[in-house]
């Protein structure tokens with residue numbers, strides 16, 4: 100029983116879907132940590148997890164799968180080289196090429212990226228690589244930069260002779276490469292994930308989505324969407340292409356790679372002049388992650404009034420039947436491919452209790468406008484009604500970040516804080532909301 104609760108905790112905190120690696124594997128990790136803590140009672144261990152961040156991190160380090168190697172899959176790295184040399188450099192003279200590798204594991208992927216960029220002639224100061232992972236042990240290993248045979252599985256070509264030197268226990272990466280990667284310990288599930296950082300021209304997110312369920316995959320991809328420049332390129336793993344929402348991204352046709360660009364048109368590999376097919380997302384975007392790009396934020400530009408009331412939402416909509424629309428196309432839900440008014444439609448679905456449909460439409464809306472606080476708000480209300488409390492809170496924080504004057508978001512957050520016994524936070528949210536009415 101406690102193991103199931105621990106699985107639930109891992110799901111909430113790092114997005115791990117227990118079916119992806121199996122309960123038995125999670126159970127083994129839990130047992131190892133219980134042994135290390137000299138605990139034999141699962142309930143006691145669960146309580147320790149909820150009070151000790153150190154032990155929670157130790158379990159995360161134990162349970163995550165860090166399997167990786169240099170130039171894994173090869174083709175995505177070739178495509179990256181082409182993209183930079185044939186397109187990006189031409190359209191961004193004098194600019195710094197920014198890459199995100201999430202998850203980076205022990206560093207093989209971001210270091211491979213650095214080598215590719217050096218090989219196409221970029222100097223260290225002409226690119227920036229942020230490499231993120233939740234596993235602290237693995238990040239320390241990445242910073243050390245010493246690799247054994249398991250990290251080289253034949254995809255690396257002559258990179259070893261050019262970018263490594265031999266040491267007693269393997270091969271150490273040369274300082275020129277090591278210094279070009281910025282390792283960060285962060286959790287993709289965090290509401291403030293990489294907030295305040297500049298967005299990226301290329302994102303490698305390979306072999307992480309496979310550990311998430313569909314909903315978490317959708318949320319993760321939305322975050323990556325917001326982190327990618329309009330003309331940027333997203334790389335996912337070969338088993339993950341089915342997770343990518345084609346309302347948000349279009350696939351780049353290239354054998355052996357699962358690369359995507361923003362917009363709805365299919366893109367044939369590299370375009371010559373740095374342009375991608377026009378999609379709804381080709382807009383002036385801010386270059387910092389998730390900042391509202393007008394004084395009021397974008398959320399009220401369509402003057403949408405959400406009829407789903409924050410306080411009433413759970414009881415009002417949770418009782419109705421929930422239909423599955425995962426495999427429906429957008430056109431099936433909204434005839435004549437009329438994509439306008441998605442949020443209004445979503446609100447109608449939500450009010451009828453058709454929560455899956457409503458949530459799905461909110462995600463589509465966020466695909467069209469990643470800065471829509473209203474869409475985040477409505478999605479939060481829907482997810483809460485579906486019982487995903489932490490996820491809902493994360494969405495509310497996103498909405499508030501985009502629109503600090505969103506009355507309903509403030510009231511809803513106050514409700515969450517009250518239910519969690521954080522009366523001080525609740526009072527702060529309510530005071531902020533009250534001020535909005537007074538002004």
Ligand SMILES: C[S@@+](CC[C@H](N)C(=O)[O-])C[C@H]1O[C@@H](n2cnc3c(N)ncnc32)[C@H](O)[C@@H]1O
Nearest residue numbers: 113163165167202204232233234286287305306
């Ligand atoms: C299989 S490795 C993938 C490494 C590399 N991208 C590749 O494809 O070779 C998966 C990594 O995901 C990391 N991870 C799992 N959940 C995460 C999360 N919520 N946020 C950040 N990293 C996470 C794990 O720590 C692990 O190192």
